[in-house]
Amino acid sequence: MTDHDYDELGLVAGLEIHQQLDTDTKLFCSCPTDLREADASTRQFTRYLHPTKSELGEIDEAALEESQVEREFTYLGYDTTCLVEEDDEPPHRLDQEARTVVLEIAQLLDMEPVDVAHVMRKLVVDGSNTSGFQRSTLVATDGEIQTDEGPVRVADLMLEEESAQRIEETEAGVTYSLDRLGIPLVEIGTKPDISSPEQARDAAERIGMLLRSTGHVKRGLGTIRQDVNISIADGARVEVKGVQSLDDIDDIVRNEVGRQVALLDIAAELEERGASVGEVQDVTGVFEDTDSGVVRGALEDGGAVYAVPLYGFDGLVGREIQPDRRLGTELSDHAKRHGAGGIFHTDELPAYGVTEAEVEAMCEAVGAGEEDAVAMVAAEAGVAEPAVEAAAARAETAMDGVPEETRGANEDGTTRYLRPLPGAARMYPETDVPPVELDPSEVAVPELLTEKVERYQDEYDLDAGLAEQVAYGTHMPLFESVVADGVDATLAAGTLESTLTELRRDDVPVADLTDEHLRDALRLVDDGEVPNEGLPELLTALAVNPELTAEEAVEQEDLGGVDESEVREAVVEVVERNADQVAEQGMGAFSALMGECMGALRGKADGDVVSDTLREEIQKRA
DSSP states (O other): OOOOOHHHHTOEEEEEEEEEBOOSBOSSSSOBOOOOOGGGOOEEEEEOOOOOOOTTSOOOHHHHHHHTSOOEEEEEEOTTOOTTTTTSSOOOOOOHHHHHHHHHHHHHTTOEEOSEEOEEEEEOOSSSSTTSEEEEEEEEEEEEEEETTEEEEEEEEEEEEOOOEEEEEOSSEEEEESSSTTOEEEEEEEOSOBOSHHHHHHHHHHHHHHHHTTSOBOOSTTSEEEEEEEEOTTSOOEEEEEEOOGGGHHHHHHHHHHHHHHHHHHHHHHHHHTOEEOOOEEOGGGGTTOOOHHHHHHHHTTOEEEEEEEETOTTTTTOEEETTEEHHHHHHHHHHTTTOOOOEETTTOSOTTOOHHHHHHHHHHHTOOTTOEEEEEEESTTTHHHHHHHHHHHHHHHTTSOOOEEEEEOTTSOEEEEEOOOOGGGEEEOSSSOOEEOOGGGSOOOOOHHHHHHHHHHHHOOOHHHHHHHHHSTTHHHHHHHHHTTOOHHHHHHIIIIIHHHHHHTTOOGGGOOHHHHHHHHHHHHTTSSOGGGHHHHHHHHHHOTTSOHHHHHHHHTOOOOOHHHHHHHHHHHHHHTHHHHHHHGGGGHHHHHHHHHHHHTTOSOHHHHHHHHHHHHHHHO
């Protein structure tokens, strides 16, 4: 991966962090915020969405392009799905718990809350919201975080409703699950103060730590998403959506800078060549007898082949602009938006069963010469022509340099075209939800995770590594709760961060353990009703049978502790059974017999008690 002089290129970047809040109910209704599998849905319904004009009489460009691809949206409902989620009832008032958490976040970001929060509608017609818009509320402005390369200002903090979860996409449309729709979501937008890939990652990590410090944000894949706005001096602002992992942010920035540099080089070369884009033409006749499986399949289904000459583009359509992505890939991204599988172009042909003779005939048909390129699409009727027209439009912008657009993050750190950048025409006031006065004085500033690590070491005598694991782990709120109730901190920390990890590695379904399971199991051990050694077996029983209470699992597995006389009886039996080994090895037999004793007691006795008793019995016979 090529690294650039980012100062010289004039790199500026900003972040938009989207984090789901862990509240009991959704933002505008009382439905739960838990997610379920799609096969648990109990009903479904369909919708078609179209853009509307804002109060200024304008239609947002991104929404307009989205609507040009007609699709049916199917929504999966559940036994808790309500009329608000289906957009058949007005939204309720802004959730109080979400308001409290977002004000905590505002204080951690050193932001100034607004006096009154007004709910706005943000036009979205990709089907991810049943209403055709997302409700969003400005909560605070003018904050700042610190990074190793200097401060990064935070422009705004928004409280929003999460979109529906995309389950499946086909040529006909998209299926969404309503479980996720309406979960409270905060959006944190920074100023464009970031000047390097490393600073982008540092800033995202800092914001993530502050969010987790509240103890009220959801954890796991998909609960936090990072969007990155990136531009260089001679390029354009590009918004990269959906960066799932912090580890990808610096690669995304590097690759986008490299893409813009490459596009500027291509634009300069196209200008030097006097390049232009010709007219889209039907070239189906060229491929009547083709052996290309893709082309023949389209024609046999009643489709067509359309092509466009790209004058002066020879060798540039196939030029790499990101790792394993070329200018032709950009053209293909636009064609795919209209239902095509992609494009073929002459920088890569003959290939895919398309012969040299067919390439020559196609070039002749559209009037392309040796210095030119041709892009073609073979697809069903009604798809091929608009798909090639979209590719041609993208080729036009290639002559100008870098287009402003919204792009999606790929798993390999590259990006793909999604849609134009949205404009101000997509926002207008929400008339169904009254404004809310905000009072930050009622909200305490949460303790930072970094401060928790230090406190856990000082107050609970945890070592640095375990203290950090607990503070940054998903069970941090539960740890604090059980310790406050009197459970030994070392027991709680070791169980939540070590024992659960070991059980997970042994394929125990620990994800099915509830906080109540864990809390009650820890209490039973801390009270001496279950020995430490019996805790893994108790948690396993609860994970396999989550309908049980901890007390029921203890009885079912016979995990209740034994008294000292029963311990000694079991130890004496093991020692006498191995009398020859004890006589020969003395205390050297301890390790082997200890395991046998623990097995005989089946985790019902504390290991220290068993160890002390075994030592005594061996010494008697040594």
